[in-house]
Amino acid sequence: MSMIHVTTTINGVAQEYLCEADETLLDVLRDRLGMTGSKEGCGTGDCGACSVTVDDRLVCSCLMLGAEAEGRKVETIEGMAEGETLHPLQRKFIEHAALQCGICTPGILVAAKSLLEHNPNPTEEEARYWLAGNLCRCTGYDKIIRAVMAAAEEMREAS
Amino acid sequence: MVQVRIWGSLASATDDQTEVEIEAGTLRELLDGLAEKYPGLKPQLDRGVSVAIDGKVYNDSWFTPIRPDSEVVLLARLRGG
């Protein structure tokens, strides 16, 4: 099968890769680019563990083809911290013990960041509905929601 | 002699008694004594049991001491999630 050549931007860095026509963006990220922070929990868009943003829109990278990233701007969990400095959401997740096993954490952080970009002052209910596409089996979501609300508050105060 | 409580479905191997007496000073002597006195218990002992001694659960520490007045209860081998 002939490969497709793709030029894209991932976490602010220009990136080129070859992929098969039926290869998902998630497989490209994980298997071709070694960016294993995005996780595959289902492969069908039901669990959100593979969440990334493409041109600032939240998507399941398991539902998008690698070839579709041509000319787009992809953001993944690997681009969330700035060097050593964690994003407030990342910091609040640690402080609030919002993770147990941590497999859903990258996807939830990417989704929560997208929420706060769209809505810096969400209600608890809005946060719960925005994150309804991200499954967590360990925490019961309580500490995740608290961490997101705390990060939102800190980010509002800082801005 | 130690009084050992066994669970109901094992009683077919112990002449329908759910309390039996075994001469034992340790967990190992207890398990050996049970198998010897009631050979019908052996298949279950081989599959595995846990033993509660005075309310604490032991799995396989042979030399756990048992006093004559200890409460000893045979349990299905514990597993967890």
Added chain:
Amino acid sequence: MALDAKMDGKLDFKVVGTRVNRPDGIDKVTGRARFGADMTAPGMLVGKVLRSPHAHAKIKSIDTSAAEALEGVLAVVTRADFPEVELDEGTWDVLDNCMAGEKALYDGHAVAAVAAASESVAKKALKLIKVDYEPLPHVIAVDDAMKADAPALHDGRQVENVPEGMGANVVARYEFGHGDIEAGLGKADKVLERTYKTEATHQGYIEPHACLAQVGSDGQADLWCCTQGQYMVRDTCAAIMGLSQSRLKVTASEIGGGFGGKTTVFIEPVALALSKKSGRPVKMVMSRSEVLRATGPTASSSIDIRLGMTEDGQITAGFAELRYQGGAYPGSPVEFGSMSAFAPYDLENVKTVGWDVVANRPKQAAYRAPGAPMAAFAVESAIDELAKGLGLDPLEVRLKNAAREGTKAAYGVTYPAIGLEATLRTAKDHPHWTAPLGENQGRGVACGFWFNFGGNTCVTLNVTPDGTVNVIEGNPDIGGSRASMSMMAAEELGVPYERVRTVIADTASLGLNDVTDGSRVTFAVGLATIEAARAAKREMCKRAAMVWGIDEEAVVWEDGAARPSGPNAGKHDPMTLADIAAIASNTGGPIAGHSEINAEGAGVSFATHMVDTEVDPESGAVKILRYTVFQDAGKAVHPDYVEGQFQGGAVQGIGWALNEAYIYGEDGVLQNPGFLDYRVPVASDLPMIDTVILEIPNPGHPYGVRGVGETSIVPPLAAIANSVSAAAGVRMTSLPMSPPKVLKAIQTG
């Protein structure tokens, strides 16, 4: 040695009980943490499994020649490729579940596997394998599987105590209890008889099983995998592959949830066989559909209850007959259901009978307090219905009958100090209990019990030359246990938490550790960590004594330093851990402490849950409005992660109660092998889950710690059923309480 630790009466904790940041936090919020599927090796192949489309079929032949001939395929294995070795019955079942032999026993049962240069070639190769099946009649539901004329899965698997005449799928029988049921029921003012049913549910960890195997021609093998126990993986795979345990090194990855479902192996022996045959590293990652079809789930159940109560709420007798199907192999957790069903109560007359049944479904795996939630659903529903029928307060009835210190439990043991009554009293005094309810809303309570245990554990604690500390332990960290171990080591040594780093060893680097299960880790590994720290302290006191020229006995360890103590010790400045570490080389060599134990003495655990629900009378949909968990933790080492266990267990219980179920078609094929149709709770389904941690110290641990991980899933099924029954005005006796089921119950009254 067996270790029977004693509670020290230590109360002035400095580190234990605080809410420190977990050591793996940054790795996990940045995507750096490496889980099962995140590992690669040079020259690695992709392994894939071909699975049976039949619920039950004889495998007449398998032709792999076309697959083997495909460009890019380096190995194809079937059961014939596994060595002929003697295996005990349990391990044989594991092998047969990993790769079917004579028969495929359920939809999704592995029948062959390939290793190929790429995923797409591997998928193509699977399609080229020709399996000649002879489909056989199948059976799915537990009550059907028990019938004498049901299709039999196995011959000769019934244990000695199954009565003559039972169907071949009934493989074991358990009976527990004491007293006289009929006499007890005779004394009751009201007797309830009911049948309750629960469906199989999956542990639902978000990380599918994944592994990377490499077998060398010298017989040495390495395996990386996500598991709750790398030593269990080693021992099981070594037996199946005919390897000695020391030749197989297993490294546990970060684990993306387990809940009991990763206490066995599924693809690991297959990956080893493929690697052996191809001579290349082989990576295997399950799809979600494979996870649901071929791993986990828990047993489905059908339970009859007979319960008698006097007008003032005294339970006079309790009887339960429990039927659990645990999939295609013996070993459903019905004995634990039978032992735990009435464990929270002080009953004069109590009896449980449990039946272990096989059916054409995936082999069940442990799921958080295995077997207990279904039994508690039945018993706690019956108590609630009787109490309400007699006009009594369900919490008061539970308090009146609650097991206490000295109660002889239904499973035979006399309890030491336990925390059930404390959870009930706390629940009764909590504002939740008296908060007003609206129309179509109801409140339910239920209690739950789990045994907890200890087991084989090794810990090594190394003091580094710069005066910091490494704790090396052998249990995968499934919910923050590295933080807890570091905290206990820091507490014991009197050093700041930040100076201790805990790592998880591979199987070659530390002695045997039992699987991360039975809520054992914080208890047992904590115990070994404390012992290892105490050994290091003794050594450091010895070194200080050498420097000071005094007797070892005249040195004590206090506040992170060796200090002279006693009348003849003389005056010496304290030597801190860092001071002693710096001169370790001059005083006898490196300083380490270690502990190898078979930890006994884990304390049983109790919880009471309270939940408010609202039922939509138009659709039958249930909304969880408020939820409070009251549970005894003995001592909460890290309260955040104790709360996390309470909350996570409660929410898994909510899923079990309301949505989750394995759904089979007439053909015995699983109809919902994906997260769209196997619906676990999502954030918008739920309120905050409130928690109240009680601390009734476990006398068998120096800090009083009890396991907390499992008990929290025991009460929710019944608590929610009691709440929904109150809200809907009709008693719900079958799970899940999905909208159509609730609506039908409302309509038919």
